[in-house]
Amino acid sequence: MRNIILSVLGVVLIIGAIFIGKEIANSKKKQRPVPAKVVKTVFTDTVVNSTVPIIISTNGNLVAKRRVELYSEVQGVFRSTGKLFRPGQEYKQGQTLIKVDATEYYASVQSAKSVLYNSIAAIMPDLRLDFPEVFPKWQNYLNGFNLDKTTPKLPEMTSEKENYFITGRGIVTNYYTVKNLEQRLSKFNIRAPFSGILTEALVTEGSLIRNGQKLGEYIDPTVYEMEVALGKSYANLLKVGETVALNNLEKTETFTGKVSRVNGSIDATTQTINAYIEVKSNDLKEGMYLEANLNAKSEANAIEVSRSLVLDGNRIFVVRDSILDIIDVNPVYFSDTKAVLKDVPNGTVILSKPVPGAYAGMSVKPYKTTTESASTNASSEN
Template identity: 70%
Template sequence: MRKIILSAIGVLLIVFSFLFAKKLIADKHKPKPVKEKVVKTVFTDTVKNATVKIVIPANGSLVAKRRVELYAEVQGVFKSSRVLFKPGQKYSKGQTLISIDADEHYASVQSAKSELYNTISAIMPDLRLDFPEVYQKWQNYLNGFDLNKSTPKLPEMTSDTENYFITGRDIVSSYYNVKNLEQRLSKYKIAAPFSGILTEALVTEGSLIRSGQKLGEFIDASVYEMEVALSKGYASLLKVDEPVVLHSLDGTETYKGRVSRVNGSIDATTQTITAYIEVENDALKEGMYLEAHIDAREEQDAIEINRSLLLEGDDIFVVRDSVLDVIPVKPVHFSETTVVLKNIPEGTVILKKAVPGAYTGMLVKPFDNQSTKTNTK
């Protein structure tokens, strides 16, 4: 019985070995599977050379074009007025900003003017006798002399003898002393040099003001300037009166400005050139931060593409017979996200979006947006 079982196991092993060997021979002659060629779908664009505007981006904060820092040149008590001297207060041109008590100095001016008048009056009899030809003009001067008005200019002296006579009586020196006191009297009132708004007030009514003390700041709120620092490469592109479009940080507001001034020198440390952009708008305030786009120049026969499409060595990918290839180009301007290129033949098919792992000779298929729309219907 044992011999029969061993014989049966041996026969089964021979049969299994034969079938396994037959399968190995069959698999050896089976053809290898052919790998399918992968064709990647890409977004393409056809080159149409045109005029491209070179726009220089910049940003900065607004500063009033006309600004006055108010300082006292005399000493006295700040007199109260109908309009409070407070930040945000508006003033018209010529309106009094600050009035300092000048009663004491005014009395000195009137005293000096009275002395001048008396001195001229005292020489009138001598003029009638010794210089009758000039008597009348000095009499007319006295007739027009008003203590409550500014001292009139002395009559013009026509001869040396008249000049010696008048100067010898200290009339000329007294006249200039009076004019000096009158000039100082005018400093007790500070008037607005233009219509604007007070942005800083450092004194209050009733306080003692000292000579040389800063009183506040006054600006013209109708015209602002924005100072921007640009790369020295843009020095030849900036032009005065060039229009500029400015945007608020959130992009909701747009303002029109112009390049008012361009600095003639380049900063040696930063290698930048400073330009000033003038803008007028009632909605603007000093200190606002804006973004500017300056139209520098126009480049003929050029295109603008994303910077990611430009390869090292100034090449870009093109599509020729469903195969990627590269051609040399000439970059003429770089911005943060785009580049302006020249020397690309009209009608050349280029990539519109960068393809990861792209290489020369890669098989591609342009994306057909129209067929996609048709299939979705």
């Protein structure tokens, strides 16, 4: 009897354990929640076609419009002019940039001038006797002859006899010899052709300067030019005198320039055309890197959007009844950040900012500003 009771209790315990185990297992199972339908809020714009100016962005370095490379045409020792010949040194128009010692050469010029003076003085008695009518003008020429000044021009010869007589005495030959020497003497002093600044100095005071040696570079720091290369499709759109907006790379400074020249030929290698933009400002320096925005042309019945909104195949997203759709467009110009599109009907609601993971048929909710929401509520109350 006792064994029967123990057997029954064992069976009951086993059945109870199985039942309790199932209850515990079932209690750990969680119901998977039903995903809520997510409607993304998007930024939109309503299309209003208008005339869109196409602005071409390009860049380049500034170069002084007026610049001179200084070379020596004579040989001698570089003498001080009172100003150090160093980069950054400013000069006024007409001031001496470089002075080469010309003591020896100056003596040879004075010698040639003396020969000319003596040759004219030697014929004066003959002129008094044979050509009394021209004697006064030659006498006046001698009286005005100064060895310390530039040789004056010979008197004009009014007759053939006078011409033969003067030329036969070698006076004309001596005169042009002197003028040639004086012309070369002037090259020992190099003067500033305009007010400007020295940007490169390759010699110093006391240096021996040789014929043909480069001495430095001199620029006018008030006017600069920037060379830019544009696609050949814009060759007929650029006009001389057109205003151009310029800015530095940091976008902190803006300048106004104008197209001063446009090259008449297209580069065969790059298929680009070079334009030159003139700009004036005291804040500019040669070599500065600037960006230029040229107004190439205007496109009628077009809109301008972010380039990131244009999909492959020239399509964009539109919003119709809170559902995204795709339409074809006709892009007429692309810049780095913008695109100019045509064939988009007026009143079409398009995305103004890209939506990650967007697809046709996606449910969206156009974003409304505070002002728009207030207007909507006021309309509902009325």
